[in-house]
Structure formats: structure tokens, C-alpha cells
Amino acid sequence: xxxxxxLSTLTLALAALVLGATAAQAEAAPVKLTHADAVARLxxxxxxxxxxxxxxxxxxxxxxxxxxxxxASIQGVITLKQATGCAINVTGGTEVGHAESEFSxxxxxxxxxxxxxxxxxxxxxxxTPIGGDKWQAASGNVYFREGDHWDVVYYSCxx
Numbered sequence: 481x482x483x484x485x486x487l488s489t490l491t492l493a494l495a496a497l498v499l500g501a502t503a504a505q506a507e508a509a510p511v512k513l514t515h516a517d518a519v520a521r522l523x524x525x526x527x528x529x530x531x532x533x534x535x536x537x538x539x540x541x542x543x544x545x546x547x548x549x550x551x552a553s554i555q556g557v558i559t560l561k562q563a564t565g566c567a568i569n570v571t572g573g574t575e576v577g578h579a580e581s582e583f584s585x586x587x588x589x590x591x592x593x594x595x596x597x598x599x600x601x602x603x604x605x606x607x608t609p610i611g612g613d614k615w616q617a618a619s620g621n622v623y624f625r626e627g628d629h630w631d632v633v634y635y636s637c638x639x
């Protein structure tokens with residue numbers, strides 16, 4: 481039993497290292513939020529959000545949905561807002577239409593933000609460049625400039 485648990489822990493740790501997360505992050509199941517709860521938390525923190533389709537249906541790629549978003553992802557946006565003082569507008573959440581992976585939009589780890597001078601300057605100067613228009617915060621979260629928006633993977637809240 482101990483050997484099985486040790487192997488399981490080691491496997492998670494190795495998988496986490498390959499994926500850029502910590503073993504504790506890979507082992508812990510993320511807390512999921514409803515769309516309404518996520519929107520309320522963002523609004524309280526002064527973070528805006530926008531849907532190109534004017535909708536919140538998770539099954540519609542034109543919508544912006546936060547249904548089943550990870551609490552750590554929402555907390556991460558709030559932490560970024562507090563640390564930078566920048567206006568942050570979330571334009572992509574857990575809706576279909578994004579690339580699939582373990583640490584994906586659908587699984588609640590990724591959010592998209594509008595570009596802004598304030599946010600662009602903070603990310604590109606305060607975080608470590610890791611190549612290919614990607615920067616990594618000390619928390620391990622990765623910020624990827626994808627043309628007209630930031631695609632962010634939240635492994636932790638960065639709190």
C-alpha cells in the first residue's frame with residue numbers, strides 16, 4: 481500500500497513538472513465555481529468581462545462562460561488586478577472553442593484577457609520570459625500573448 485501511494489505521488493510529481501505545475505497542485509482537485517459566483521467575485525474586485533456573442537452558454541464558442549472555472553483562476557485574475565492596478569477585461573473562459581489539454585479553458589485553468597498597455601507592460605517586465613511570447617510569474621502561472629489577447633493558465637491563485 482505504501483509503495484503504491486509513493487509511486488502514485490511520484491507519478492503526479494513528475495507529471496506536474498512536465499506540465500509546469502507543482503505536485504501539490506496536480507494532486508489537489510480544483511474547487512469549481514458557477515458562472516454567477518465567478519462573475520460576482522470578478523465584479524467585486526473591479527474586473528470586467530465581455531462576450532463577443534453577448535451570451536454565457538458554455539456550449540457556444542461565441543459566448544464567454546465561467547461555468548466550472550477553477551476558483552484559483554478567478555483568484556489569480558483578482559491577484560493580478562490588485563498587484564498591477566491595471567484594468568482587466570476577461571474575454572474567454574470555460575466555453576467550447578479553445579484548444580484541449582489538461583490545463584485548458586474547458587477544465588477551468590485558462591482565461592483570456594484583452595490587451596492593454598498597462599497589462600502588457602506589467603506582464604512583460606515583471607514576469608520571466610520563457611520564449612515564444614510567453615512569460616511566467618513567480619507563482620508558475622503562464623501568460624501567453626496570442627495576437628489580440630492574453631491567454632493565461634492559472635496553476636495557482638498567485639495569492
